[in-house]
Amino acid sequence: MTMQIPGSEHFSSRPTNLDEITSGLPETLEVHTVTQEQIDDLDPLTYEVVRHRLWSVTEEMGEALKRMSGSPIVTDANDFDFAICDELGQEVQVGLYNTMLAGAVDLAIYWTLRNRSHNPGIREGDMFLCNDPWVGGGLHQNDVIVFQPVFHEGKLFAWTSAICHEPDLGGVGLGSFSPAAQDVFSEALPTPPIKVVKDFDLQDDVVDVWIRRSRVPMLVNLDLRAKVGSNTVGRKRLEEVISQYGADTVKAVMKRMMADAEGRLRGKLGELPDGTWQATGYQDQSHEGDRGVHKITVAMTKQDDHLTFDFTGTDPQAGMINCTYAGMRGGVMLALLPILANDIPWSAGGLMRCFDLVSEEGTINNATYPAAVSRGPIGPAWLTGTLVAQCLSQMLDRSADLGKSVQAACCGTWDTAVVAGLDERSDVPTPFLNVMMEPMAGGFGARPEMDGMDTGGLFCIPMGRIPDVEMTEFLYPLLTLWRREEPDSGGPGRQRGGVSASLAVTLHGSSQPAGLVLASAGKAVSQNNGLAGGYPGNTGLDAVARRVDIGQILAEGRIPQSLDDFGGDVEIGNCYAQSYLAPGEVLYMNWQGGGGYGDPLLRDPHAVRHDVVEDKVSAIAAAAVYGVVLTEGEVDHAATGRRRAEMRDERRKRSRTETRDRGKLDTARARRIDDNLVIDGDTVGCAHCGHGLADVTRDVSLGLAIYDGPSTDAGPQVTSDPAHYVDEVIVFRQRCCPGCWTAITSSIVPADHIDSTEDVSRIGVAGLVATQ
Secondary structure, three states: OOOOOHHEEEEEEEOOHHHHHHHHOOOOOOOOOOHHHHOOOOOOHHHHHHHHHHHHHHHHHHHHHHHHOOOOOHOOOOEEEEEEEEEEOOOOEEEOOHHHHHHHHHHHHHHHHHHHHHHHOOOOOOOOEOOOOOOOOOOOOOOEEEEEEEEEEOOEEEEEEEEEEEOOOOOOOHHHHOOOOOOOHOOOOOOOOOEEOOOOOOOOHHHHHOOOOOOOOHHHHHHHHHHHHHHHHHHHHHHHHHHHHHHHHHHHHHHHHHHHHHHHHHHHHOOOOOOOEEEEEEEOOOOOOOOOEEEEEEEEEEEEEEEEEEEOOOOOOOOOOOHHHHHHHHHHHHHHHHHOOOOOOOEEEHHHEEEEEEEEOEEEOOOOOOOOOOOOOOHHHHHHHHHHHHHHHHHHHOOHHHHHHHHOOOOOOOOEEEEEEEOOOOOOOOEEEEOOHHHHOOOOOOOOEEEOOOOOOEEEEOOOOOOOOOHHHHOOOOOEEEEEOOOOOOOOOOOOOOOOOEEEEOOOOOOOEEEEEEEOOOOOOOOOOOEOOOOOOOOOOEEEEEEEOHHHHHHEEEEEHHHHOOOEEEEEEEOEEEEEEOOOOEEEOOOOOOOEEEOHHOOOHHHHHHEEEEEOHHHHHHOOOOOOOOOOOOOOOOHHHHHHHHHHHHHHOOOOOOOOOOOOOOOOOEHHHHHHHHEEEEEEOOOOOOEEEEOOOOOOOOOOEEEEEEHHHOOOOOOHHHHHHOOOOOOEEEEOOOOOOOOOEEEEEOOOOOOOHOOOOHOOOOOHHHHO
């Protein structure tokens, strides 16, 4: 438990009444705004032209940042974002890159207006730098934002911002990840907004203080200048738009963009029945040496045209797996933008008016200072987004139209590995530090009518890319032995989750051991859950092949294809660990694929055969998980029918059931809840056989059969032993219809996990009953 630091609450930024910000500004800082009448009088054609011009401004900002940055995190992986905000910081337009950052940018501007407008002042030609995740702008200290006020005729008109992940900003651990951290003082220093540009001049003293903290100061310096350049492009292009169309017109368009986004999202929500949906997930381990699991839980309530996300019951902050309020909010945006707002322009300032957050302070996704938060965006914020996506998908799944946006969890989390050492490929050896960005090729979750994209990317970075192998080998003394898709890594289901990939890399051009930092989750407890009975994708696995000489193996003409081919000893990495990689040894990473949708026993056998041919699914998994028998490469339909019947009978024998008679439903007239559940009157039943599962007027739970077994029962996609990471018992839990033995839920969870299907009110049936 971290100690409380008096005065730290001053740096906690929250959404606020904008009138309070305006009233607190000095008289010398005038703001430009427009009336509602001016917004309503906008010509539709002008509105569309200016709206697209603003979009082009943000796109050009992004291109400027990429062209000037020397970091593969930006230039290859696209882990950055940018925004245009109105005069008070509301986000008018955000980019298609790291969308989680949309939940934090406005918070930094709100804080700056409240705390910097008097001293040192906010003036034309200024830019501010911030990496304080409690203030906002980013989700942990390595997210560094540079943002600027844009003035027109002496009045504050707008703000632009550019933000990216920096490879290292100091602290105990390489890449500023300290696996043993218990508080922020072991990590990179959080810096509240500080004026880094004044009168359009970069301030050398501030720059020196900034880059002095880093292990790679030249790269951090270049990124800083790239963000300054990106903002300069944004300001100049925005001034051009104002010059062409007039300040009042441009501002009216900005306000209208947010109002339209809000209105369209509210309209979509208003079409759906009211209800509450719940999801719970876990972080396995909180820091180096920890063997516990740490819970995040959310109850999403949809009432009329508004959402409330209630995280009450989430575990207290612990170790390094915490995120601030900005991270929690960013996690919500991670899910909301692609699932609910995929057909709405991403004017985040309007979209965020449509939901409220309820959370206890001091929890792992709303941590108070001085909690360690270096894992924030790729740990609890990401899991928050995954759980919110699960709730949103359950809500939308009942709608034939909106159900197209339903998607199982994508790739679970980010698998962090940082390798740093000495590059001896030139006459003058130089230090190097590489954050391995290959896990950008995560597997997407399955949808009701299509498989997840294989190595399709990350849910939170729509424009993300995997680094070029040759560029990585050019920049760093590393040799990639393989980078390939892995069969069985996608979650089995009626629609299969997208497969993930693995990487094997060794030092090449360095005779000294390199430092290695690992930070990940989802190795004991699944974080890439399926939907509607679909199985989770693979568990993550990181390992180092010790006491091997890859140089000798290659010299002998042998090309290793697996960990076993290296020989030596395989050292399995914990979720959080500080280690080393010696010359000749091999770092192996296998990150996570997407969750499946629907019972795998309902998958088209020919689709399974195609997956086997394409090496997406092994022949073993085809028979053991999908129940598909292949004879000489073709589907044996008779044998497949028998095998699937046997597997349903196995589910019956191994499960415990509750005797309950709730009749039989006419599935033809019942209303859909999801792929497996329907409701008719007051009765919830199985969509496949009509077996009654619950009477909502007297039952608090669905009458499902339940099975708890070892996690390996989920199939060969389970690549790691939970007992290696945590002390709690981890099980494969499957709930089935006791009528036809179709899987309703399938997950890898702690044995004491409380499933939301145990509570009828938590699967959103109330609104359906009320409207029948």
